[in-house]
Amino acid sequence: MNAKHADRLAELRAKFDRPPSWKDDPKEDKERQTIRERQPRFRGLEAGHRACQGCGEALAARLVTEAAGPDVILTNATGCLEVFTTPWPQSAWRVPWMHSLFENSAAIASGVEAAMKAQGKSTKVIAMGGDGGTFDIGFQALSGMLERDHDVLYVCYDNEAYMNTGIQRSGSTPHAAMTTTSPPGKERMGKRHLKKDLLSIIAAHHIPYAASASVAYPRDVTRKVRRALSIEGPTFLLIHCPCPLGWGHDGARTIEVARLAVQTGLFPLVELERGAITGVMPIRDQKPITDYLGLQNRFRHLFAKNDHRAEEEREHLQAIADYNIAIYGLAADGDDPLDSEGADTVHRCAIVP
Amino acid sequence: MVTLTRGTYALSGTSLAFKTGTWRVERPVHKHWAAPCHAACPAGEDAQAWIAKVQEKKLQQAWEILVSANPMPAVTGRVCPHPCEQGCNRGSYDQPIAIHNLERFLGDEAIRNNWAYPVPKKAKASAPTVAIVGAGPTGISAAYHCIRLGLKPTIFEALPEAGGLLRSAIPMTRLPRDVLDAELERIFALGIEFKPRHRLGRDINLEELRQDYDAVYLGPGCQRSKEWSVAGAVPGDLADGLHLLKEWVDHGGVPNTKKVVIHGGGNTAMDIARVLKRHGAEEVHLVTASGLPGPDTAPDDILNVVPRELEEGVEEGVIMHPHANLKRLLMRGSKLVGVEMVSLKKLPTASGRKARVSFEGTERVLDADIVIPCIGEAVDPEGMERVLGGSNYFRPDDWGRLSGQDNLLAGGDARGDRGTVSAAVGDGRKAAIALAAKLIDGVEPEGAPRQPIDIASLNLNYFQKGTRAKAPTLPVEERTDHAEIEGSLEWSQVSAEGERCFSCGNCLACDNCWTYCPDNAVLKTADVAVDGSHYVFDYDFCKGCGLCATECPCGYIEMIGEPE
Ligand SMILES: Cc1cc2nc3c(=O)[nH]c(=O)nc-3n(C[C@H](O)[C@H](O)[C@H](O)COP(=O)(O)OP(=O)(O)OC[C@H]3O[C@@H](n4cnc5c(N)ncnc54)[C@H](O)[C@@H]3O)c2cc1C
Ligand SMILES: Cc1ncc(C[n+]2csc(CCOP(=O)(O)OP(=O)(O)O)c2C)c(N)n1
Ligand code: SF4
Ligand code: SF4
Ligand code: SF4
Ligand code: SF4
Numbered sequence: 021m022n023a024k025h026a027d028r029l030a031e032l033r034a035k036f037d038r039p040p041s042w043k044d045d046p047k048e049d050k051e052r053q054t055i056r057e058r059q060p061r062f063r064g065l066e067a068g069h070r071a072c073q074g075c076g077e078a079l080a081a082r083l084v085t086e087a088a089g090p091d092v093i094l095t096n097a098t099g100c101l102e103v104f105t106t107p108w109p110q111s112a113w114r115v116p117w118m119h120s121l122f123e124n125s126a127a128i129a130s131g132v133e134a135a136m137k138a139q140g141k142s143t144k145v146i147a148m149g150g151d152g153g154t155f156d157i158g159f160q161a162l163s164g165m166l167e168r169d170h171d172v173l174y175v176c177y178d179n180e181a182y183m184n185t186g187i188q189r190s191g192s193t194p195h196a197a198m199t200t201t202s203p204p205g206k207e208r209m210g211k212r213h214l215k216k217d218l219l220s221i222i223a224a225h226h227i228p229y230a231a232s233a234s235v236a237y238p239r240d241v242t243r244k245v246r247r248a249l250s251i252e253g254p255t256f257l258l259i260h261c262p263c264p265l266g267w268g269h270d271g272a273r274t275i276e277v278a279r280l281a282v283q284t285g286l287f288p289l290v291e292l293e294r295g296a297i298t299g300v301m302p303i304r305d306q307k308p309i310t311d312y313l314g315l316q317n318r319f320r321h322l323f324a325k326n327d328h329r330a331e332e333e334r335e336h337l338q339a340i341a342d343y344n345i346a347i348y349g350l351a352a353d354g355d356d357p358l359d360s361e362g363a364d365t366v367h368r369c370a371i372v373p
Numbered sequence: 374m375v376t377l378t379r380g381t382y383a384l385s386g387t388s389l390a391f392k393t394g395t396w397r398v399e400r401p402v403h404k405h406w407a408a409p410c411h412a413a414c415p416a417g418e419d420a421q422a423w424i425a426k427v428q429e430k431k432l433q434q435a436w437e438i439l440v441s442a443n444p445m446p447a448v449t450g451r452v453c454p455h456p457c458e459q460g461c462n463r464g465s466y467d468q469p470i471a472i473h474n475l476e477r478f479l480g481d482e483a484i485r486n487n488w489a490y491p492v493p494k495k496a497k498a499s500a501p502t503v504a505i506v507g508a509g510p511t512g513i514s515a516a517y518h519c520i521r522l523g524l525k526p527t528i529f530e531a532l533p534e535a536g537g538l539l540r541s542a543i544p545m546t547r548l549p550r551d552v553l554d555a556e557l558e559r560i561f562a563l564g565i566e567f568k569p570r571h572r573l574g575r576d577i578n579l580e581e582l583r584q585d586y587d588a589v590y591l592g593p594g595c596q597r598s599k600e601w602s603v604a605g606a607v608p609g610d611l612a613d614g615l616h617l618l619k620e621w622v623d624h625g626g627v628p629n630t631k632k633v634v635i636h637g638g639g640n641t642a643m644d645i646a647r648v649l650k651r652h653g654a655e656e657v658h659l660v661t662a663s664g665l666p667g668p669d670t671a672p673d674d675i676l677n678v679v680p681r682e683l684e685e686g687v688e689e690g691v692i693m694h695p696h697a698n699l700k701r702l703l704m705r706g707s708k709l710v711g712v713e714m715v716s717l718k719k720l721p722t723a724s725g726r727k728a729r730v731s732f733e734g735t736e737r738v739l740d741a742d743i744v745i746p747c748i749g750e751a752v753d754p755e756g757m758e759r760v761l762g763g764s765n766y767f768r769p770d771d772w773g774r775l776s777g778q779d780n781l782l783a784g785g786d787a788r789g790d791r792g793t794v795s796a797a798v799g800d801g802r803k804a805a806i807a808l809a810a811k812l813i814d815g816v817e818p819e820g821a822p823r824q825p826i827d828i829a830s831l832n833l834n835y836f837q838k839g840t841r842a843k844a845p846t847l848p849v850e851e852r853t854d855h856a857e858i859e860g861s862l863e864w865s866q867v868s869a870e871g872e873r874c875f876s877c878g879n880c881l882a883c884d885n886c887w888t889y890c891p892d893n894a895v896l897k898t899a900d901v902a903v904d905g906s907h908y909v910f911d912y913d914f915c916k917g918c919g920l921c922a923t924e925c926p927c928g929y930i931e932m933i934g935e936p937e
Contacts, residue, residue, distance in 0.1 A: 060897060068390065073916045073917065110388045111388060272920050361837060368428040368881050
């Protein structure tokens with residue numbers, strides 16, 4: 021490490037207590053590195069962010085940036101992720117990151133990508149947004165980006181409502197879920213409409229790769245991010261991220277909730293290339309949707325006694341899950357190491373040399 | 374100084390200045406529980422710990438951990454009824470881990486490669502001395518652990534060779550003597566002083582031993598047959614099962630019989646039944662008051678035979694009469710011609726205690742030319758009369774300490790409440806620990822501090838069903854007096870079997886906590902952290918969401934209230 025770097029590091033240390041390691045000294049100064057600085061993985065999203073306890077979105081963003089590595093530029097729509105990672109004057113990001121508006125993450129990413137291309141750089145661009153910013157308000161920018169064939173990966177963190185402004189329904193909110201703008205009552209049992217089938221719309225842009233993933237299957241997330249980044253052209257990833265605050269589940273059970281969404285068939289994990297289904301995560305043991313609904317307050321009214329609509333809506337959601345399984349061919353025939361039971365199997369990893 | 378202006382930029386990773394740990398009301402901590410296999414092993418083996426090393430493919434280290442409790446895995450891997458497997462959490466998921474097969478594999482590998490037994494504490498010249506009576510598994514284990522703990526042991530054995538019942542009674546078809554010899558030889562080579570042909574009560578006496586040594590451990594087993602008769606009758610040519618077995622082991626001879634009735638339901642009964650069947654007896658009936666394993670039998674009423682041996686015995690044609698007793702011997706003069714049996718069961722009596730009740734009207738007669746009692750033995754009191762005080766067995770505390778007797782301990786079969794090799798090994802180990810604590814450090818021994826963890830505390834989502842490894846067995850028609858019946862697992866089977874272990878209550882190093890923490894508050898270390906894992910919580914940032922604890926497959930993370 022040269023003197024200039026050392027001074028800079030000292031300055032940062034004094035100011036922020038635990039700065040990230042200096043980028044070109046991974047080995048030189050072992051002694052002064054903290055354990056955090058020596059983690060054997062790239063830290064794209066650092067601790068100290070202000071997400072809720074057990075936030076699925078924070079986890080997903082951490083996984084995406086870890087998989088992407090340092091040579092990326094991120095753009096972010098307004099929303100929880102933007103707000104909790106960048107409480108001014110701090111930032112939890114350790115890669116270049118940009119925010120402008122709620123609706124224009126894809127548009128900004130398009131510009132950044134064009135600039136990189138003009139400069140002859142290979143730095144990858146990832147545009148990010150919540151489901152509100154993607155399914156609804158940022159949709160035209162996204163559609164344009166896909167249509168113009170920009171070399172950008174768009175990641176939508178799907179927590180199925182506008183969480184940052186207090187849990188309003190979005191185009192992604194599932195049918196019958198309670199939000200502040202789709203309260204259950206005399207007229208309705210939560211959201212009246214269906215969850216928008218965004219993936220099909222994206223796929224209709226004929227892009228090289230679009231996929232859905234879930235925080236319950238981190239290795240699958242990593243693989244899909246790397247796959248997408250290895251492709252030249254527009255790619256899209258929809259990641260299911262339970263929100264303890266908005267869904268009303270215990271933050272300790274975020275993964276359990278996410279896993280059940282996959283195991284029930286309510287959130288199918290699929291891959292599409294040029295609009296055709298090229299891969300799915302098969303479901304080994306389909307779980308009844310009530311296992312999933314029962315963990316979340318947003319579906320509490322579906323368990324109301326003495327309300328015939330509760331059962332009807334439960335059956336409706338079960339029918340949707342069964343439909344997904346049929347349409348995408350999710351029913352496993354035989355055990356597969358990469359199916360819903362196999363994909364998260366753990367082994368002892370040999371850390372010690 | 375860098376000045377930041379609103380709306381422009383922030384430096385990367387600067388959120389680290391904000392300690393989100395202050396939000397926490399509960400914190401995750403690592404908690405190492407006892408795996409059920411560990412809690413259930415009478416020898417005190419921590420199978421979880423050594424299987425972890427098998428998973429890392431570090432077989433010698435696995436064996437070293439194993440022998441820190443049990444010096445004779447090649448023996449116990451063959452003969453132990455493996456209560457560890459009954460305890461194994463995997464049993465309520467698919468099938469228990471084949472712990473005894475893995476244990477045997479490691480024991481055999483150690484012999485094949487001549488791995489050295491680790492001796493953590495070398496004895497000083499002035500080290501306390503321990504006299505051990507009996508070179509059965511309990512005496513050998515006591516001596517071995519004395520060596521490990523820095524005490525100087527001497528074993529006094531009545532017979533010319535060490536091994537106790539392992540050598541004199543357990544059939545070679547279950548425990549080949551070359552395996553026994555190899556394992557014992559390696560243990561004795563650690564520096565155990567061995568005095569064969571020294572019988573307490575004949576060649577030496579207890580008072581002398583207590584004067585010459587700092588402590589004495591009694592492991593004489595049970596050598597005295599108990600009185601046996603049926604309603605007062607005894608055939609003229611009576612010989613008990615253990616005696617017949619020992620003769621057979623010694624020189625291969627067995628009584629020439631056609632129809633045999635064995636009375637009793639332990640290993641001796643099953644072993645002699647199988648030997649006689651193999652030697653041409655037409656019918657071998659095993660009459661036992663206990664029941665066969667199954668839904669109709671209470672756990673405390675199942676006959677005390679290694680499950681595999683029961684299976685193989687039945688396969689070989691031994692006819693079982695569970696929940697039955699002998700009521701009368703049918704004699705012609707002093708010669709047996711048959712027995713009368715009656716059904717019975719252990720049932721609660723008016724006082725609530727359980728007692729055996731026979732059922733009138735279930736009497737039936739079996740033709741027989743020999744009846745062989747196998748009802749257990751008692752301690753031969755010779756030389757130990759004062760300590761035994763007229764009872765059949767010693768009644769020491771769990772460490773083997775006899776009340777009112779300074780530095781005199783006892784264990785193994787001589788306790789009367791044990792009856793397996795692994796329990797005998799465990800007793801020897803505990804006695805050595807108690808003695809080392811007292812004689813070297815002047816303190817009380819410390820018991821097992823960890824609670825066993827049950828399956829509900831594991832997260833089974835991270836495991837997949839799989840089938841248990843099965844060792845090859847010799848077909849019935851190829852079984853002889855000598856060939857070993859159960860074979861060894863291949864390394865590929867051992868490795869696959871090890872992979873099935875849940876690592877109950879201890880870190881599997883699976884990375885789940887590290888992978889799932891949304892706050893980057895679990896850090897991975899290349900060095901081993903103080904608690905033995907490779908992960909530390911960064912409480913500066915941990916928000917206490919509890920996600921890592923839920924997703925830890927092994928129950929190794931517990932949420933506790935945030936300390937004030
Ligand atoms: C036929 C049979 C089959 C069995 N099968 C199994 C099995 O499959 N699995 C299992 O776990 N257990 C089995 N057991 C039980 C197991 O063998 C015993 O529990 C175990 O050997 C007890 O060990 P020990 O050291 O306490 O006693 P022992 O093995 O009996 O050893 C006692 C030793 O002390 C010596 N000794 C006795 N008195 C004196 C004296 N006065 N002075 C000096 N030396 C003396 C004896 O010669 C002997 O060597 C079986 C037992 C029998 C009889
Ligand atoms: C044009 C515009 N309309 C509304 C808002 C207010 N707003 C900020 S964040 C947000 C919700 C974001 O929801 P979503 O995109 O689903 O992300 P989440 O917070 O759920 O991660 C809204 C409505 C805004 N910033 N800009
Ligand atoms: S000694 Fe017996 S109980 Fe202990 S681990 Fe070995 S087989 Fe299991
Ligand atoms: S799964 Fe492994 S650690 Fe758990 S009880 Fe069985 S052998 Fe022991
Ligand atoms: S997952 Fe992270 S933040 Fe949550 S309790 Fe565990 S260490 Fe703390
Ligand atoms: S989650 Fe895995 S790595 Fe973390 S403590 Fe539990 S077993 Fe160990």
